[in-house]
Amino acid sequence: MEKRLTRTEMLFSLGFLFMLVFAVGAFFYGVKMGSDKTEAKFIEQTKHLSSGNVKNATAYQQQDLVSFYHTVFLPYREFQAEWFQTFSKMSTGQLSDPASALKELTSLANQKYAAAGSSSFPASSPLLGQSQVEIMKSLKLFSKAASRGAGSAKSMEVTELIDALNQDAYYVEGVKQAMAGQQNYYSAMLKWSSSIDPNIPDHYEAQSVLQINSWKSLSLTIKNKLMADQLNARKQFASYFPQDLTSRVDEFINSGQASKMKMKTVDSIVDLLISTQAVRSGDFTSSKAKLYADELLPQLPFFYTEQK
Known part of the structure; x- marks a missing residue:
């Protein structure tokens, strides 16, 4: 014959279930609170990553x-x-x-x-x-x-x-x-x-005709970028690097050859150097100490080791 629970036993069982539900709820509430606090702390610590300067x-x-x-x-x-x-x-x-x-x-x-x-x-x-x-x-x-x-x-x-x-x-x-x-x-x-x-702009596009006087005032990374532009415009598949072309342009100007030939633009010098095959891989490193001792460069091997 089935035995029925007494009133006391029933109240005890209900009380136990209530405490169990409360304990489980408190546990998950605590987890949620801890998670929220951790997330808030993380957001606070990384606020600078969304500032206006993060891109730079x-x-x-x-x-x-x-x-x-x-x-x-x-x-x-x-x-x-x-x-x-x-x-x-x-x-x-x-x-x-x-x-x-x-x-x-x-x-x-x-x-x-x-x-x-x-x-x-x-x-x-x-x-x-x-x-x-x-x-x-x-x-x-x-x-x-x-x-x-x-x-x-x-x-x-x-x-x-x-x-x-x-x-x-x-x-x-x-x-x-x-x-x-x-x-x-x-x-x-x-x-x-x-x-x-x-003081160096993050973007630079040369004028349609780049004058030698304008070229002289540019930083090395701008000059190298412009020579990469020149090689791209000419689709010049060459063994030398843009910086090799940069150094040859500067040497041509500094030696007085551009002045003797009455050349006014960098484009005309580039045309001459390429057409006469006057640029070689390694030209930059051989003239770096003389021309670019104080120039800013990233620590990349081809700026510091002569290429064969």
Whole structure:
């Protein structure tokens, strides 16, 4: 026969359930209060991150420029060096099997493409992300151009093959993307220099015609950015860096050659230097101590180590 609970037992059971519900409620209320306090403390501690100066304080840090150099720009430059070396050997008859060499370039471009995509960069530094995309595109396009060249190598004379590769649509677009990527990287360096020295603007566009007198007063990071602009405008796929071109322009002006030739604009000097192949990789580091001893530069290897 079923035993009924007495009045006392019933009250005790209800009281126990009430205490249990209260205890559980108090526990979750305490958790919520603790969470709110922690969140409020976190918000207070990080208020400065949403201030008007956060963009300048966190965007385009030197560590981001260095990381970009090692993970994106250096792989691209390593491929570029191999590309130039292969074409040099082809043009001088040092390659017995151009098709194999171009296949190796195809493989190398794909390897460097993968390497360049291995890192990501802060959303606060969009120029680096944009440059990464453009450089990766260039490597993929160079891979396709080399692959097509390898397929045509056996049916063409070397001179015909080189001409065909230089006119290949994939190659032409690859150069376009590479130069745009380089330009954005140097624009990022300019933004970095502006965050260090408020006297340097974070953006600079040259006038349609840049006069030599105006050029002389510019900081080095602006000059380098302008030379990256010049190489991009000309789609000049070169083994040297924008700073190498900068140093040659300054040497040309300082030596008095520009004055002797009655040249008034930087554009005309750049045209002359490029057309006469008067710029070499390493020109900047060889003249850095003389021309740019006190100039602000990020700690990037190609500003401090002579490139071969």
